[in-house]
Structures are given as C-alpha cells and as structure tokens.
Amino acid sequence: MxxxxxxxxxxxxxxxxxxxxxxxxxxxxxxxxxxxxxxxxxxxxxxxxxxxxxxxxxxxxxxxxxxxxxxxxxxxxxxxxxxxxKGRDTGRGLRFNLGITDALPKLIAYRLLEPLLRQPETVQIHCYEDKTDRLLAEIALHSIDMVLADRPATPASGARVFNHFLGECGVGLFAAPVLAARYRQNFPRCLNGAPFLLPTANTALRRSLNQWFDSQELSPSIQAEVENSALLKTFGAAGVGVFFSPLAVAKEIESQYGVQMIGPAEGVYERFYAITAQRKLQHPSVAAILANAQQRVFEILAISADDVGSGG
Missing domain, CATH: 1.10.10.10 (Winged helix-like DNA-binding domain superfamily/Winged helix DNA-binding domain)
Structure with missing residues (x-):
C-alpha cells in the first residue's frame, strides 16, 4: 500500500x-x-x-x-x-490520551495530572478507565499514550511497553464516623470480625492486605469486593464497612467522603506506575507527569503520610 x-x-x-x-x-x-x-x-x-x-x-x-x-x-x-x-480559533491544544486502571485511587491520579492543568499550552486530556490488560492493549495499538496503574506490566501482557516507577505511599483504614469510633479502641486487634470493603483479588493492594490480615491474625467479615476505587469509597461513606486508602490523601478522603481515619495499616504500601509504549516516550505530557511524580508528588506524599501517622 x-x-x-x-x-x-x-x-x-x-x-x-x-x-x-x-x-x-x-x-x-x-x-x-x-x-x-x-x-x-x-x-x-x-x-x-x-x-x-x-x-x-x-x-x-x-x-x-x-x-x-x-x-x-x-x-x-x-x-x-x-x-x-474561516477565521475561527479552535482552541485546540496538544491531545493526550491517558488510561487509568480501575483500582488506582483517583485522588492520586489527579495529583499526578496537576502539572498538565497548569501548563501555559492547552492540553486536551482524554481519560479512559478500564482494566489494566485492556488499557495495555490500547497502548499496543497506539491509541493511548500512557497508563497510570497500581502494578507494572509484565511480559505476559503481550504488549511491548515500558514501566516507570512513580513512587509509593502508606495505606490507612477509613470508615463512616460511627464505624470509625467503634473500631478505634485497641486498634488493630478490634478489627477482628469487622465489616470490610476490599479491592478485588486481581489488584496489587489486595494481595498486600491479605498478608497484613494474616500478620495481624485478623479475620475480616468481607461485605463487598470492589475493583473501582471511587465506588469502594462511596460504599464506605454509606457505612457499609471499613476500607483502605492511601494515607497521603487522607485529608481529601475525609473531606470528600465524610469518613474518618481509624489508623494506619503498618507495612502496607501502594505503588504507582506509568506505563508507556516505546514510541510515546517523548510525548511532552508523559515527560511532565514523570518529572512531577519523581521530583515533587511522591516527596509530598511521603511528607503527608508522616504527618497523618504522627497525628494519631
């Protein structure tokens, strides 16, 4: 042709x-x-x-x-x-197609995207939320520039992609005020048999949480397993059960969902990755997100997590 x-x-x-x-x-x-x-x-x-x-x-x-x-x-x-x-300004900026995995906390995703919103040049951000494997398939077809994920892509995905480690932060337990007050005493032993909302088994966080439950000798009463992080928090805000979320955005979670933090899950961390195709590595929006994460975002997240942990 x-x-x-x-x-x-x-x-x-x-x-x-x-x-x-x-x-x-x-x-x-x-x-x-x-x-x-x-x-x-x-x-x-x-x-x-x-x-x-x-x-x-x-x-x-x-x-x-x-x-x-x-x-x-x-x-x-x-x-x-x-x-x-015809003399009409289209206002078109640079187009950036971004995939966000279901399990990735959306408040973290927003922080990573902040530099694009502050750039003098307009950037049209097109966000697509889906399962990691489906988003990786879109990268292979060059219809997505980058995927933000909670775990790296593996060779088993079949896509020729590159993982960029962005950072990590600790995890805390949150619940609606009535539940939070009930499970704050003798934490974390009081959580044995408590109602929990957990991410699904295919997420990186769930595997870490299973190990944490075992180490604390806790048997949670699982009320629901939810892959979408925003939906999980909505269930939590309704008082359905205790849920886990990054400590770095604890204040935003408490404000946005009307919940309270019970305490930190010691030793549990969420890790975040940017996944790109080889030919998209030089996309200016990709470069801006990577630089922001490495130089600013996760340094701030670490400080925020320390503040939360010391606040009791």
Missing part, C-alpha cells in the same frame, strides 16, 4: 463510527453499492480484513481499529483546518 486513498478512508471512518453501511449512506447521502464497493477496494489495498460482521453491526478488527484511530486524528485536524481558514 504505497499511498492512502483518503476518500476510501473517509468512507471507512463513517462506517466504523456508525456501525453499519446503511447509516453511513444516510450520513454521506450516497447509495449503498457506492459505499460497499469503495470499502471493499480500501480493504483490498490494506491487505487484510478491517471490519467484520457481528450480528447486524460491523465491528473493527485490530488492524481496523488502528486505522480508525489515525482516521479520527486526520479528519479532526481537517475540520479544525477548515474552521481556522
């Missing part, structure tokens, strides 16, 4: 967005044989299948998704060029 036919790409882009050829025909005001024929020619020029039927809809293959992501950029730029030539 020496040269892309952008008219064919444009037809493909519409079909992929709308899911069927008939809907693309309506949007483009073209007959179905025209779209079908041009789509077949485009697929032949690519040299592999780019769309497949799934029920009544057409879905993207892996190659099709890669082409679609580039087409999105190409035609978005085309629209903005048209607007600029």
């Amino acid at each position: 020496e040269r892309i036919n952008y008219q064919h790409l444009y037809y493909f882009w519409h079909v992929a967005k709308l899911g069927t050829i008939s809907k693309a025909c309506e949007a483009l005001h073209l007959a179905q044989p025209t779209i079908s024929g041009q789509l077949a020619v485009f697929e032949q020029s690519v040299g592999t299948q780019i769309l497949r039927k799934e029920g009544r809809k057409l879905v993207l293959t892996d190659t099709g998704r890669t082409i679609f992501n580039y087409a999105e950029e190409i035609f978005t730029l085309g629209r903005e060029l048209t607007q600029t030539l």
Whole structure:
C-alpha cells in the first residue's frame, strides 16, 4: 500500500463510527453499492480484513481499529483546518490520551495530572478507565499514550511497553464516623470480625492486605469486593464497612467522603506506575507527569503520610 486513498478512508471512518453501511449512506447521502464497493477496494489495498460482521453491526478488527484511530486524528485536524481558514480559533491544544486502571485511587491520579492543568499550552486530556490488560492493549495499538496503574506490566501482557516507577505511599483504614469510633479502641486487634470493603483479588493492594490480615491474625467479615476505587469509597461513606486508602490523601478522603481515619495499616504500601509504549516516550505530557511524580508528588506524599501517622 504505497499511498492512502483518503476518500476510501473517509468512507471507512463513517462506517466504523456508525456501525453499519446503511447509516453511513444516510450520513454521506450516497447509495449503498457506492459505499460497499469503495470499502471493499480500501480493504483490498490494506491487505487484510478491517471490519467484520457481528450480528447486524460491523465491528473493527485490530488492524481496523488502528486505522480508525489515525482516521479520527486526520479528519479532526481537517475540520479544525477548515474552521481556522474561516477565521475561527479552535482552541485546540496538544491531545493526550491517558488510561487509568480501575483500582488506582483517583485522588492520586489527579495529583499526578496537576502539572498538565497548569501548563501555559492547552492540553486536551482524554481519560479512559478500564482494566489494566485492556488499557495495555490500547497502548499496543497506539491509541493511548500512557497508563497510570497500581502494578507494572509484565511480559505476559503481550504488549511491548515500558514501566516507570512513580513512587509509593502508606495505606490507612477509613470508615463512616460511627464505624470509625467503634473500631478505634485497641486498634488493630478490634478489627477482628469487622465489616470490610476490599479491592478485588486481581489488584496489587489486595494481595498486600491479605498478608497484613494474616500478620495481624485478623479475620475480616468481607461485605463487598470492589475493583473501582471511587465506588469502594462511596460504599464506605454509606457505612457499609471499613476500607483502605492511601494515607497521603487522607485529608481529601475525609473531606470528600465524610469518613474518618481509624489508623494506619503498618507495612502496607501502594505503588504507582506509568506505563508507556516505546514510541510515546517523548510525548511532552508523559515527560511532565514523570518529572512531577519523581521530583515533587511522591516527596509530598511521603511528607503527608508522616504527618497523618504522627497525628494519631
């Protein structure tokens, strides 16, 4: 394929967005044989299948998704060029596609992203939350620039990616005020049989917590296992059970969710990683986040954790 036919790409882009050829025909005001024929020619020029039927809809293959992501950029730029030539400022900044794993505390994610919000140049941040494996697949397709995760990617993921250790901080136990008052005396022995909200077994934090329960000889009464960190805290705010969260953002958690800290889980730490594809290492937003984490964020987090621990 020496040269892309952008008219064919444009037809493909519409079909992929709308899911069927008939809907693309309506949007483009073209007959179905025209779209079908041009789509077949485009697929032949690519040299592999780019769309497949799934029920009544057409879905993207892996190659099709890669082409679609580039087409999105190409035609978005085309629209903005048209607007600029008409004298309208699009206000478009640098686009940054970020994946955030379900288990990653969102307050930590916000702190890591803060430098992007303060830069003089506008940055369009597009955040996607999902399971780590799915986000790593998107990195491999170059549709995501970076993933923030609670554990590093392993060779078993199948994606050629690079792990960047951002830092770590201690973990504390939190609960709604009534529960917090009940379980503060004789901590942590009083927690034996207490109602707990725990992250799911596939998270790095859960494995550390299981070891902590064993070391403290505690048998928690598990009320729910929740992968999404924000949803877990919402359950905790409703008084369903005790939950764990980074000590570094204890004040924000208490303020935002109306809960109180019971005490620290000694020896338990959450670790944070940025995962990138090789060709995205020089993305200025990636560089800004890495520098912020290494030079500022986790130094502040460590100080904050010490303050919380000494506050009783």
